[in-house]
Amino acid sequence: MRRQLKILEYTLSSLIRRKAKNFSLIVVYAFTIATLGSVLFLTHALKEEATGSLTEAPALTVQRISAGRHDLIPTHYTTTIKHLPGVKSVTPRVWGYYYDSLIKANLTLIGSNNPPAELLLLDGNLPENPQECAIGKGVADAFGPAIGDNLVLEDNEQKSNRFKITGIFQAESSLLTNDLVILPETTLRTFFSMDPEMATDLVVEVYNPREIKTLAKKIKYLLPDTRPISRDEILHTYDTLFNWRSGMMLAVAIAALISFCILAWDKATGISATEKQEIGILKALGWETADVLTAKFWEGLVLSLTSFLLGILAAWIHVFVFAAPALVPLLKGWSVLFPKFQLTPAIDFYQLFVLAFLTIGPYLVCTIIPSWKTAVTDPEQIMRG
Amino acid sequence: MIRAIAYLALTTFLAAATTSLLLVGTTQSSDPSAKRQLVKVLGISDLSLSSEARYTRHPTQADVFAAFQDFPGAFEHFPTGSMIPPRPIGFASQVRIQPSTEKQD
Incomplete structure (x- = not known):
């Protein structure tokens, strides 16, 4: 030593x-x-x-693929999926992207249904009325409004729409909600001029998580133009990313x-x-x-x-x-x-x-x-x- | 031997500081239940990291060939496309080759 x-x-x-x-x-x-x-x-x-x-991400997300690209999915696909044994619920979702020429940024617009009473990481509330919205911290910082102010977005027909901000997501949730704008689903459909018979994708909830893989195969078999994405795949993507x-x-x-x-x-x-x-x-x-x-x-x-x-x-x-x-x-x-x-x-x-x-x-x-x-x-x- | 002892003391201090900092994470892990509630209610599938292109904003929802959307082998358009590769192939896009069950005469 x-x-x-x-x-x-x-x-x-x-x-x-x-x-x-x-x-x-x-x-x-x-x-x-x-x-x-x-x-x-x-x-x-x-x-x-x-x-x-993301462990609480949708158990199965079903997209429609048309000409090799993600396309809008007909809402009547929900009936076929709902009848599969083990399926708890099928919900059509409306969401999409919006480029704002004022701040030169891409926003993610999500349609919301049945807002719950309280979200822990949201100051204020989720939108309940047609001309209301909730926004992420990044959107709030870029536009500069506060709760109660208006957010002006141009819809598919270049018409200005005013949405009253009812909630702003807290900075703690920025990694999930930074660029989000939450609008009522019906408002978002009108905003995107989306056919009421179509949705962006379908969210499938199941009773038994062990059946997700089997259900994905069944959905793919019954609806060959769809692409089911499971929660495991989402987690696996981030694992490899x-x-x-x-x-x-x-x-x-x-x-x-x-x-x-x-x-x-x-x-x-x-x-x-x-x-x-x-x-x-x-x-x-x-x-x-x-x-x-x-x-x-x-x-x-x-x-x-x-x-x-x-x-x-x-x-x-x-x-x-x-x-x-x-x-x-x-x-x-x-x-x-x-x-x-x-x-x-x-x-x-x-x-x-x-x-x-x-x-x-x-x-x-x-x-x-x-x-x-x-x-x-x-x-x-x-x-x- | 003053230098040797001083060096050993300094290294021990550095090692202790590093270890305690590394272990901080295990004790400081924030409760993800509030974030999970958000994910569940809003149906979020991706982190809101890079919002320049849809295949970097939502890597889990993008097409399998997402990074080359315009044509196969096209140059990457966005800087983060080099950082966020296309999603791995899952069971939804696997090709299974199974032996034929038909008997050949």
Whole structure:
């Protein structure tokens, strides 16, 4: 133990002698770890957010596909689906998109039926009368109105419609409701000039969740032009959307990993003349090869462990304190309305261990191998250069 | 050995700080019941993240080939299309090839 402490003492003195080089190395290394860690933390937290709240998504959503595209579905399809054993209810839904030329943003308009008495994350109420609406925080921030004010939207025939705002969703729900405008279903039908016999899709609720897959197959068999989307598929989509193969991981993490590989490769391809001379002096003074390797192991560990811990700390603060300002533009793209979210810290320790294994391990190896090559050479030859 | 001890103390502190921050999530997990109520009542199927295109606003509801809506192999129109890939193929779009049950003479 005492011997190891003395070797560590020597290693630290050696690192301090080349403080400018080692400090810049720690900065670059920690930055790489912070980039990788930020992506891991952000994607995992978003995945947890999605899978945590979307467990109450519709059990089955039935769309109609026409000419290879999502099309409006006839409401009489509900009769066919309703008669299937195990189906609890079938509800036609009306929803769609609206581009507002004033704020240059896309809004999602949803038709609401039978509003409940109270929603926990809604200030005010859901619309009950034809000319009322409830809006998301992003819409409220973009237009600037408050509850009781009017929201003016142009319908399918370019006529201006005024809707009295009866409710605004709280900021806490922004990840789900940021761009939503909730209107009564009949109002939305008129707004979109939608045929009363058609709906955007059908929501099917079932008695036994284990029958969802069978019911989806039956619906597909009886109504071949439909596409049933189950709740499991929704959750699976978000699981794959933010896993290690996701676009975000590929775009950011792979670039960071490659830069780390360049860093490690530079280290592995050789050590500087000063370092070689240092090893030669140590050998001449009587240090064994094993002692030199232990010192180099400590050197690698000090640099990589310090960088890893600093990088992970920086990543945590970046994602969970500052809401990932460096990564959000990647998700935002050209979106005008983007939610201001505060994610609940959620960590996948498995991913973290993989990250530690992929970064600390190779760096240690890259430090030890060139030193071992030098340490086994004759000290006189090393010192002569 | 003052440096070695100081370094070990610093590393231990950093490791403890990192671990406690990482564990904060498990104790701080917010109650999702209010969000679940919203999802249930409004029939929400997707997170309201990127609203620039319908296949990034509602990745679960988009067509299987959503990221290439205009024609196969078309360049991606929106930046987030590169971040949010098309939804995975589920059972609704799986192709099953089963052996023929008819006897051949």
